[in-house]
Amino acid sequence: MSDNVTAERTRNYLTQVKGSVLYKGGAVAASFLAIPIMISYLGGVKFGIWSTLLTIMSWVVFFDLGIGNGLRNKVAESLACGQEALARSYVSSAYSLIGGFACAIWLVFLFFSYRFSWQVVFNTVTVSEEELRYSVLIVAAFMLLNFWVGLVTALLGAVQRSALISLGQLITNVFALVVTYGLFCFTDAHISYLAWMYGVGLLGGNLVLSFWFFKNYKYLIPCFHLDRKHLMPLLSVGVRFFVIQLAVLVVFTTDKILITQLFGPEHVTQYEVVFKLFSIVTFLHTLISSPLWSAYTDAYHREDTSWIIKMLCTQLKLYVVVIVALCTLVFFAGFIVGLWIGAEFVVSISLVIFVAFFVAVSTWNNIFAIMLNGAGAVNVQLYTALAAMVVNIPLALLMVKGFGMGVEGVVFAATLSLVFSAVLLPLQVYRLTRVELSGIR
Template sequence: MTLDVSKERTRNYLQQIKGAVVYKAVAMLASFLAIPLMIRYLGQEQFGVWSTLLTVMSWIVFFDLGVGNGLRNKVAEALARNDRKEAADYIASGYSLIGLIALALWVLVTGVSFFVPWQTVFNTQGIPEATLRLTVQIAVFFIVLNFWIGLISALLGAVQKTAMAALGQLISNVLALLFVFVLTKTTDTAISYLALAYGLSLVTANIVLSFWFFYQQNCDLRPTPSLDKTHIKPLLSIGLKFFTIQLAVLVIFSTDKMLITQLFGPEYVTQYDVVFKLFSVITFAHTLISMPLWSAYTDAYHRGDMAWIKRMLHKQLIIFIGVIISVIVVGFLARPLIAIWIGREIDVSYPLIIAIGLFVLVSAWNNIYAMFVNGIGDIKIQLYTAVIAMFLNVPLSIIFVKYLGLGLSGIVMATIVSLSLAAVALPIQVNRIMRLGVKVVSA
C-alpha cells in the first residue's frame, strides 16, 4: 500500500509540473507582453510608482497571520489521514477568520489613506495627490478582497493540485493584458484605470478557481461561517510562525523598491523591475517544479515515507545545476533581450544583471530546502534566519549604496547577503532530519 501511495504521489507531482508548465508559460507570455504596454501607457516614472504601489499593497497579504500556509498544512495533514470532516472544519474556520481580518483591514487602510501624503511616499510630483489616493483605494479594495478569496491557492496546494493555481495565474495575467490593451486604445494615461484593470483580473481568476474547487470537485469541503477555537488555535500556532517569516520576507523584498525610490528615484524602479522580470523566467520555472513538493512532503512525512523524500531532495539538487546554467545564459543575453522586449530607452547595467542573477541562485537554493521544512512544519531555523535577514537588509543596502558606491546593484547585493544565512542553515537542518529518519516535530 505504501509503495502504491508513493508511486501515486510521484505520478501526481509530475502531472502537476506538466500542467503548470503550460499554464505558467502562457501566463508569463501575457505578463511579458503587458509590461511594455504598461510602460508606454504610464511612462517610466508612473510605471515606477505603479510597481512600487503594488509592492506596498502586497503588505496587506501578510496580515493573514500565516493562516493561509497553516491552513495548507493542516488540510494536507487531515487528508493524509483521510479525515475530510476535519479538513472541512479547518477550511470553514480559516475562511471565516481571514474574512473578518480582510474586512477590518479594508476599513482601516481606506480610512488611513485620506491622511497619507502619497506624493511624498512615492517621491513624485508627476501624479496629483487625489489621483494617487484614488489609485491606492482601488488597489486596496481589490487586494483585500483577493486576500480573502485567494485562500483557494492554499487549498489547491493542500490537495496537491498546484497546476490549477498556475491556471489561475494564467487567467489573471491574460485578463490583465487584455484590460491594459483596451486602456491603451480607449483612454488617456490614468494610473487609477490601471489599478481597476489589475484588480478585476486578480479577483476574477480566484473566483473561477473557487467555483471549480468547491462546486465541481469538493462539495463536502465547501466553507460555512465558523470560528471553532479547536481549529483556530492550531491554525494560528503554526500560522504565526509562517507569518513572522512572511513579514521578514516582506521587509527584505518590498523595501528594496522603496529604497530605490528614495535613494535613486522612481524611474530606477523600472530598471530594477525589468531585469527582475527577465530573470523571473527562471524563478517561475523552478517554482513550478518545487512548489508541488510542499504538500507532497507533508503527505509523505506523515505517512513515514522518508525514502521518497530523500529521492525528491536529491532530484532537486540535480535540477539546481540547470538553474545555474540558465542564470548564466540569461545573464549574457539580458541586455539585447531587454532591448528587443522593452526598447533601448531602458538601459540596465551589467552589475545589476549579475546581482539579480546571483539573487535568483540563492533564492532557488533556499527554496529547495524551504519546501521540505515548510511541508513538515519544522520552520524554527527558517524563522530565525529570516528575522536576522530582515534586520540586516535595510542597513546593508544603505551601506552598499552610500558608502561602498555599488549603486543600484548594491540594493540587490544586500538582499543576497541577508539570504545567505538561510542558504547555510537550511541544508544543515534538512540533512539532520534525513539522518534521523523519523519525525522530529509534532503535527
C-alpha cells in the same frame, strides 16, 4: 508505506508540474507582453510608481497571520490521515477568520490613507495626490477582497492540485494584457485605470478557481463557523509562517521602496525590467518545486522519508540547470531587453549580474524551505528570516551611502541577507532526514 501510495504521489506530482508548465508558461508570456505596453502607456516615472504601488499593496497579502499556509498544512495533514470532517472544520474556521481580518484591515487602511501624503510615499509630484490616493484605495479594496477569496489557492495546494493555481494566474495575466492594450489604444495614461484592471483580473481568477474547487470537493465547502478548538492549531502553525512571510517581505519587496527613496521612481523601471527578465528562472523553478509542498506533507506524515530524500536529490540536480540558465541570461540580457522593451532601453550589466546572484541564492534556499514547510519544521526558517529582515535595510544603506554603489547595492544587500538561510536550511533538512540517510549508507 504502501508502494501504491508512493507511486500515486509521484504520479500526481509529475501531473501538476506538467499542468503548471502549460498554465504558468502562458501566464509568464502574457505578463512579459504587458510590461512594454505598460511602460509605453504610463511612461518611465509613472510605471515606476505603479510597480512600487503593487509592491506596497502586496504587503496586505501577508497580514493573514500565515493562516493560508497553516490551512494548507492542516488540511493536507487531515486528508493524509483520512479525517475529512476535520479538514472541513479547518476550512470553515480559516474562511471565517480571514473574512473578519479583511474587514478590519480595510477600515484601518481607509482611516490612515487620508492621514499622510502619498506623493511623499512615492517621492513624486508627477501624479496628483488625489489620483494616487484613489488608485491606492482601489488596489487595496480588491486585494483585501482577494485576501479572503484567495484562500482557495491554499486548498488547491493541500489537495495537491497546485497546477490550477497557475491557471488562475493565467486568467489574471491574460485579462491584464488585453485590458492594458485597450487602455493604451483608447485612453490617456492614468494609474487608476490600471488599478481597476489589476483588481478585477486578480479577483476574477480566484473566483473561477473557487467555483471549480468547491464543485469538485463538496466535502470541504466551508460553513463559515469559527471553531475555537481548531483556531489555535491554525494559528500556531500560521503565526510562524506569518513571521517568516513578513521577514521575506522586507527582503524581497522593500527594494523598490528603497530605490524610489534613494534614487527616484524612474530607477525602479530598470530594476523592474531586469528582475522581470530573471523571473523566468524563478517561475520555472517554482513550477517544479511548489507542487512538492503538500506532497512533502503527505510523505512526512506517512513517514515516507525515502521518497522525500529522492525528491530532494532530484531538486539538487535541477539546481545545476538553474545556474546554467542564469549564466546564459546574464550573457544575453542586453540583447533580450533590447528586443523586448526597445533598443533605446539600456540596462546596467552590474545590475544584471547582481540580480542573477540574488536569484541563485533565493532559488537554493527555496529547495530546502519547501521541504521544511511541508514538514511544518519552520523554526530555523523563522530565525534566519528574522535575521535577514533585521540586516537587509541597514546593509542596503551601507552599500549605497557607505560604498557608493548604485541600484545594484540594494540588490546585493538583499542577497547577503539570505546567506543565513542558505547555510542553515540545508543543515536543518539533513537533521530531519539523517536517520534515513544513515540507513542508505
